Amino acid sequence: MTESVRTPVGAPAARVRGRVPLRVGPVSTVLRLRPLVALLGGLAGLLLVFACDLALGDYPISPLGVLRTLFGGGDAGERLVVLQLRLPRALTGLLVGAALGLSGAITQAVVRNPLASPDLLGVTTGAGAAATVVIVTSGTLGGISGVVASLGLPLVALVGGIATAVLVGLLAYRGGVDSFRLVLVGIGMNALTVNATLWLLTIGETQDAGRAMVWLTGSLNARDWDNVVPVGLALLVLVPLTLLGSHALGALQFDDDTVRELGVPVNIARGALLLGAAVLASLATAAAGPIAFVALATPQIALRTAGTPRPPLVVSMVFGALLVVGADLVSRTLFGSLQLPVGIVTAALGAPYLIYLLVHRYREVQT
């Protein structure tokens, strides 16, 4: 090693091993093969599952028929099933899954803890609690219930989720946000909101409580274009914004001093990214209820598949969409008229895969 220190200085810089440049004009990045393959694989899988989601069901349509209908053809029955029933539902699933995957990836990368996710930090449950308040009290309020329930519910959930996130952030703030403290406060807030929800369910009318329960499991049943458009528009704005901010994410992986030393205003960057993640998760929850496990598991699945040191954002997004659309397909087709809520299926599909990856990884380490 002493010898190697004496390498001549100022020698023409060679290539840096393992960092293949990809440069077009002023734009430059590092070409990473494995994440790219993971991304393309995820996109292919998503396309397949999405197509199946449009084609399969009680009224099966051939893939060609689906394609024809999407481009303006098809008979009245096909048009109704594909364009009015299945497409908005599948799109909602895709958007919600993408939002949850991205939100989870950002949260885990910023907090530097694989257990941190909007589910565990109370964002999703906060949204759920707010929605439950509306569902349970709307029955007793009579007249306005219809309007509030149909128009205001997603908005209430959105506000509830963001408010919980801000509250967690404020409670955890002490001259800076310590990751560990944030997770602890988040878990506390999570318990609090879950208990509030349960309390609301017990005091509410049985019928309202039932409706609330269905919403709380996370479901894509009967999603129409009214559900797709707001989520879609919000994501159209938020996703590019978060991805632009994600350059700082690489530097945020270190301890606070190193992060600052690298020229990143650590508190502002963390706060902005976490707020973005909270808005994404709240939006998803507002559209489809709290779909469990997606935000927690997909970033870890994406990380292990792509072989990166932190959850890859775009891959997590695609995997999240794949998981939710796939879970919805399974819940619609495999269980006949039962129609399991998608939240149950995401957990059932995602959990074994995550466990497999974890076990597999530990084996690698041991050998």
Next chain:
Amino acid sequence: MTASHIAHDTVDSTAAATGSLPGSGSSEGAGNRLRARDLSLGYGERVVVDGLDLDVVDGTVTGVIGPNGCGKSTLLRALGRLLRPKRGSVLLDGEPIHRMSTKEVARTLGLLPQSPVAPEGLRVADLVARGRHPHQAWYRQWSGDDESAVAEALSLTGIGDLADRSVDELSGGQRQRAWLSMALAQGTDLLLLDEPTTYLDLSHQVDVLELIGRLHTESGRTVVMVLHDLNLAARYADRLVAMSEGRIAAQGPPGEVLTERLLHEVFDLRARVIPDPVTGTPLVVPVGGRQSRGSESEDAGPGTRGS
């Protein structure tokens, strides 16, 4: 009470005690890029550094020494804009550093914290490349400049062969070089290092310090480093700043600062100072037993011995 008063009180024998020391007389004032004026630092209510003035002389290696808890690391963090002063200011190129943007500072001044933490599974090349962050934007993440700076940093520290390895697989010495490479890749003229040799065995300590010395001689960088080992500090620093209880007790060339008297006053250590047989710089040889526990009355004080 100013720092120079203290210095007079404690080590009046050293010319280095006052602000007008021989080594820096000419370069004092506005010439130096990094300066501290009437700097008071602390955490919460606790004051760690009180009313300190310091000029980091351009193009030198400055070693900051002092007993545990004297405020060395705190001073370094303030110089690197990681800690907001309670009073006074740190001036970088004449401008208060806390009014500059984080990114602006990061392009001029690099700092290696005492025990930095890297995420699990991060590869050496990616760690070092992260040092380019202040020069990058979301659309420009791996420019030609970035690549040559990283390649040069890797070759300077001699860890180019390890670029593919994961940081957590490295030995302590290799890891320290990796972090040092990251600070080098940042391409700043000013480099602040907080105990760059912690946890390293002696040969690796010497390796890292040799490397720092070469950085300075070959590319004229200004280095400020906190060091625990007085002998290595004396050997590799052009100037020493000895701190005691949040103030500067003495500063100047190692030969003037590292005296038996200062060791007694600042470190409460009875020691002989002899010329290093290899370099001629001061070599501290502890007599053993803290002054307070000393039993032999004829050893009236270390000041009476040697020199």
